[in-house]
Amino acid sequence: MSDLRIFSYLPNPRIWKATIAARLCSVDVEVRGSSPTELASWRWDFDARPLTPDEHAASADVRAGTVGFKGSSLRKTAAFMIAHPFGTVPAAFSPDGKTGIFESNSIMRAVARLGERTFPLYGRDAYEASRIDSFLDASLVFARDAQIYLLALMAGTVSTETHARARDAFAVYAAGIEQALSPDRRWLVGDDVTLADICFVAELCLFFNERATVAILEKSALPPILHAQLGGAFPRMMGHLRRLRAHPAFAPDVESYLTKLETTSGRD
Ligand SMILES: N[C@@H](CCC(=O)N[C@@H](CS)C(=O)NCC(=O)O)C(=O)O
Known part of the structure; x- marks a missing residue:
């Protein structure tokens, strides 16, 4: 069992x-x-x-x-x-x-x-655990607008308002993640991988589904939120995703899923 x-x-x-x-x-x-x-x-x-x-x-x-x-x-x-x-x-x-x-x-x-006795993914004390919660709460706020946007895209039509809300939610979330990894932090909380990093990867990968709907965005005359200059705008965040997708605990779920979406859109 x-x-x-x-x-x-x-x-x-x-x-x-x-x-x-x-x-x-x-x-x-x-x-x-x-x-x-x-x-x-x-x-x-x-x-x-x-x-x-x-x-x-x-x-x-x-x-x-x-x-x-x-x-x-x-x-x-x-x-x-x-x-x-x-x-x-x-x-x-x-x-x-x-x-x-x-x-x-x-x-x-x-x-x-x-699994807390095997690995402290939820932080090493009450403060770390609560800081992890902070990232999870911020991720859920982003995820809500992202979900409305992605479902609209998948249904084949997206309004300017829905696009604007998702664009703004992404900008706030990405800026926070970028800041949290500055100047050269390896993990979002503490000195090792935590739930904050896992949640970040999952929500960003979900958002990558935007890349499968480029034709609908074009039809609606709206720019992709995951634009080609993302790596320049959020280098630490995109570097974090790049490192984590290759991590042995992440790769089995993430790698092929992201590769497929990147291939669909024809860019990385
Ligand atoms: N914030 C939730 C989202 C869950 C959610 O919205 N699930 C939808 C599918 S994307 C669902 O189960 N819908 C059931 C229904 O439409 O009755 C989570 O992270 O688990």
């Missing part, structure tokens, strides 16, 4: 927060899921799995998707909704299925707590 089970659409950079942390502190995480399209024919539950044809035909537990699944009829069980009151994925569960943990940052914290 694993230490933590996570159900999600795949691939999803938000679950990397947990899988990268798990590699670093030797926690056994089980991931269940499938492509976003296929998840509409899955049973959303601790025992998540593809629905049988009979279950699919039955109408119990049908709920309309709201974020990222708009227009889909999802099969979230009553038990799933008790464990996950916001009804979102990634959705983590304790091994007995009784405790639901939602929000990818909190799922990552669960892994760090489970």
